[in-house]
Amino acid sequence: MTARTTHLDAGVRSALQAVSAAAKRGFDDPGLAELVQIRASQINHCAFCLDMHLAIARKHGVSERQLDLLSAWEEAEEVFDGRERAALALTEAVTVLTEGFVPDEVYEEAARHFDGARLAHLLALITAINSWNRLMVGRRIPPGSTEW
Incomplete structure (x- = not known):
């Protein structure tokens, strides 16, 4: 697959990167942040984001078992x-x-598991990854691409 376009306005890219970074900082759980981003990317079929966030999750020590069972997390009660x-x-x-x-x-x-600030950052993180997914899928940016 080749990209439809690699053009993305620098201001849009910077703004989304800033939202993503702020959400991750405020959420303050790098491993879980990656699981959230991977799950949204699975749902949205974003191969680019899956490739990126799976690698980052491994760097943050997320277990291979969690990564393997993430798409069926509801049935894997002992894993999550x-x-x-x-x-x-x-x-x-x-x-x-x-x-x-x-x-x-x-x-x-x-809300039972996250205080108000962390819950707000979690919602921002989910919103940001959904935006990234739609940008990458809409433009067909392939996994591992360095031009996007």
Whole structure:
């Protein structure tokens, strides 16, 4: 597959990079941040982002077992703790939005595991990766590409 276009306005790129970086800093859990970004990227079929975030997750010590079972996290209760499961459920709810909103029970479960600031940063992180996914998939940026 070749990219449809590699043109991306520098201001857009910088703004999204800044949002992503701020969200990760405020969330303050690098491994879980990568799991969230990988899960959204799986749902959105973004090979570029999957390739990037899988490598980063490994650098942050995320286990191969978690990476292997991430797409079936709901069935892998012994692999993901309650905090991780709440973040992944929120990721799916924000990414898919099939009901037009995030269900109260999903949000409330996440709020039980994350204080207000971390929850806000988690929502920003989910929003940022969804934006990146759509930019990369829409332009068909292949995995490993250095021109995007």
